[in-house]
Amino acid sequence: MKRLVIPAALALLIAACSSTPEGGDQSGAPVESRAGGPSVATVTTGGVDGGRLPAVLTDPKSILSKRSVYFDYDSYEVKAEYKDLVTAHAKFLTENRQFRMLIQGNTDERGSREYNLALGQKRADAIKKMMALLGAREDQLEAVSLGEEKPKNEGQGEAAWAENRRGDMLYSGEF
Amino acid sequence: MSGFAIKLRFLRLLALAAFALLLTPAHGQLTVEITGAGANRIPVAIAEFGGDAASSRIVTSVIRADLERSGLFRMVDSSGVALTEATSPAFGDWKSRGADALAAGSIGASDNGRQEARFRLYDVNKQAALGGSAFVTSKTMLRAAGHRIADIIYEKLTGEPGVFSTRVAYVVRAGAARYELHIADADGQNAQVALISREPIISPSWSPDGGRLAYVSFENKKPVVYVHSLASGKRVVVANFKGSNSAPAWSPDSRRLAVVLSKDGGSQIFLVNADGSGAQRLTTDTAINTEPNFSPDGQHLYFTSDRGGSPQIYRMNIGGGDVQRVSFEGTYNVSPRISPDGKSMAFISRRDGGFRLSVMDLASRQVQVLTDSNKDESPTFSPNGRMVLIATEMGGRGVLSAVSLDGRIKQRLSIPAGDVREPAWGPFNR
Numbered sequence: 001m002k003r004l005v006i007p008a009a010l011a012l013l014i015a016a017c018s019s020t021p022e023g024g025d026q027s028g029a030p031v032e033s034r035a036g037g038p039s040v041a042t043v044t045t046g047g048v049d050g051g052r053l054p055a056v057l058t059d060p061k062s063i064l065s066k067r068s069v070y071f072d073y074d075s076y077e078v079k080a081e082y083k084d085l086v087t088a089h090a091k092f093l094t095e096n097r098q099f100r101m102l103i104q105g106n107t108d109e110r111g112s113r114e115y116n117l118a119l120g121q122k123r124a125d126a127i128k129k130m131m132a133l134l135g136a137r138e139d140q141l142e143a144v145s146l147g148e149e150k151p152k153n154e155g156q157g158e159a160a161w162a163e164n165r166r167g168d169m170l171y172s173g174e175f
Numbered sequence: 176m177s178g179f180a181i182k183l184r185f186l187r188l189l190a191l192a193a194f195a196l197l198l199t200p201a202h203g204q205l206t207v208e209i210t211g212a213g214a215n216r217i218p219v220a221i222a223e224f225g226g227d228a229a230s231s232r233i234v235t236s237v238i239r240a241d242l243e244r245s246g247l248f249r250m251v252d253s254s255g256v257a258l259t260e261a262t263s264p265a266f267g268d269w270k271s272r273g274a275d276a277l278a279a280g281s282i283g284a285s286d287n288g289r290q291e292a293r294f295r296l297y298d299v300n301k302q303a304a305l306g307g308s309a310f311v312t313s314k315t316m317l318r319a320a321g322h323r324i325a326d327i328i329y330e331k332l333t334g335e336p337g338v339f340s341t342r343v344a345y346v347v348r349a350g351a352a353r354y355e356l357h358i359a360d361a362d363g364q365n366a367q368v369a370l371i372s373r374e375p376i377i378s379p380s381w382s383p384d385g386g387r388l389a390y391v392s393f394e395n396k397k398p399v400v401y402v403h404s405l406a407s408g409k410r411v412v413v414a415n416f417k418g419s420n421s422a423p424a425w426s427p428d429s430r431r432l433a434v435v436l437s438k439d440g441g442s443q444i445f446l447v448n449a450d451g452s453g454a455q456r457l458t459t460d461t462a463i464n465t466e467p468n469f470s471p472d473g474q475h476l477y478f479t480s481d482r483g484g485s486p487q488i489y490r491m492n493i494g495g496g497d498v499q500r501v502s503f504e505g506t507y508n509v510s511p512r513i514s515p516d517g518k519s520m521a522f523i524s525r526r527d528g529g530f531r532l533s534v535m536d537l538a539s540r541q542v543q544v545l546t547d548s549n550k551d552e553s554p555t556f557s558p559n560g561r562m563v564l565i566a567t568e569m570g571g572r573g574v575l576s577a578v579s580l581d582g583r584i585k586q587r588l589s590i591p592a593g594d595v596r597e598p599a600w601g602p603f604n605r
Contacts, residue, residue: 039367039406040358040367040368040369040405040406041369041405041406041407041408042367042368042369042370042371042408043369043370043371043403043408043410044370044371044372045370045371045372045373045374045392045394102396102397104396104397110530111486111507111509111525111530112466112479112486112509112510112523112530112552112553113377113378113552113553113597114377114378114421114422114435114465114466114479114509114510115463115465115466115479115486115509115510117377117391117398117419117421117422117435117442117465118435118442118463118464118465119463121418121419121437121441121442122441122463125437125440125441142397142417142418143418143437144396144397144398144418144419144437145398145419145437146375146393146397146398147377147398149375149377149393150375150393170396175396175397
């Protein structure tokens with residue numbers, strides 16, 4: 001089946017649009033209605049700034065610089081090979097009660113976005129539960145899901161999908 | 176899946192796309208490609224309207240494109256004939272051109288620089304007027320006038336209301352860290368940007384009054400449910416509890432939303448007021464419960480759960496009781512959406528490894544798989560219930576596809592070089 005050819009000028013216009021400036025404003029100016037119907041105002045979301053973390057969390061030689069737990073297909077079990085990693089982070093949180101951690105669960109791209117969001121939540125919850133058993137306090141931990149929305153590897157196939165079946169551990173200032 | 180008796184491609188859309196250059200905002204428009212059509216299309220002639228010729232061309236080209244796009248009509252050549260609503264048509268001539276129905280009209284000047292669009296629709300065989308109307312409009316509103324005339328013609332000839340004046344919302348991934356929530360006319364034109372974010376936006380859901388969209392935004396590095404008033408851009412956080420907040424669905428009276436919260440552990444369905452107050456938990460088991468969708472009478476919620484070992488569709492009453500399993504065939508049935516008449520359910524079913532749009536007749540539980548694609552997602556009914564809009568993938572990028580309930584008519588809507596997903600078809604324009 002043949003595709004419609006889009007006039008080159010239209011394509012150029014579309015390319016030009018990506019330079020719209022972004023800001024932290026939550027309520028943009030109303031946009032003029034072009035061909036009838038109610039007008040729609042454009043809003044640009046703000047960003048979140050990163051902060052400074054102690055070297056022990058970022059030094060590549062420290063186990064605490066590692067932040068990802070990978071899961072098998074359709075599984076929410078934290079595999080044995082990640083127990084030392086989760087234990088080290090739980091110990092850090094136990095010894096540094098001022099720190100908070102956001103655990104983000106992720107899935108591969110197959111299937112419904114909302115169902116995948118729920119699957120990612122199960123992975124994040126599994127890591128959080130283990131952290132709590134190892135001494136981190138409930139108020140230091142938040143488990144959330146990004147579902148399939150933020151793939152680490154945007155490729156297709158099992159190798160890419162395996163990278164995306166993941167839980168990431170972020171500290172205050174990193175989210 | 177139904178075979179397509181007829182495959183159509185309308186180069187006329189090229190002209191429309193070129194025309195859109197004059198009106199387009201500084202971002203991509205959806206282009207529409209028709210890949211299937213109904214077998215018995217009604218032959219209709221839209222004469223050139225009288226009055227200002229340039230304005231007439233805009234209105235009549237919108238009417239013709241709308242009717243053609245529906246897959247239910249075949250345009251009869253009307254070239255060279257301008258006919259106003261005030262002149263009696265030469266019915267014999269139109270009959271010999273093959274038209275069963277004929278529309279004629281005019282665009283005239285009105286007060287304060289405004290214009291008036293008038294039209295009349297005729298039954299050519301009976302040689303009788305079927306109806307007509309007049310709209311006050313303006314140069315910038317001529318397309319909207321065309322959509323409204325097409326809606327009336329559609330309703331007169333099919334008995335169902337047309338949806339050409341409605342709007343669709345969808346998300347465009349415009350770059351690695353750029354997501355845009357767009358609102359466009361049902362023909363993909365006149366797209367406006369409601370939200371720009373560096374983080375994903377999913378699950379837009381129209382309020383039944385058409386003024387607000389609920390959606391999930393990840394701008395705070397976690398899923399949070401917002402309600403966004405489109406005219407003002409004002410946003411209200413409806414659910415930002417500890418954990419994930421997702422899958423908003425409006426109650427038919429616009430007063431409440433069903434949402435999915437993980438604040439108590441797991442993913443559970445709650446009802447909240449539209450201002451975010453009064454969260455009330457409905458599901459209590461330990462399984463995944465998500466993707467709630469109200470029945471049109473507001474008495475039931477359909478949802479996806481893995482409580483039986485695989486994701487399937489269930490139904491409960493809005494108090495959380497009387498839970499019944501609805502889907503049985505296969506091991507992956509998700510994303511239930513109930514038709515406006517409450518009789519059908521569109522959903523996504525995994526068949527032969529592909530995720531495909533399917534429709535269940537709720538009375539008989541009969542299921543029909545409507546596509547043979549691999550990555551269908553996020554079905555949404557047109558407000559007249561005749562079409563289902565889905566996100567799917569073509570050539571590695573996201574496009575939207577509108578499929579008729581019998582699977583015969585298919586339209587693809589895509590943005591050049593853009594990744595389009597998460598469609599939501601808005602309500603009737605009241």
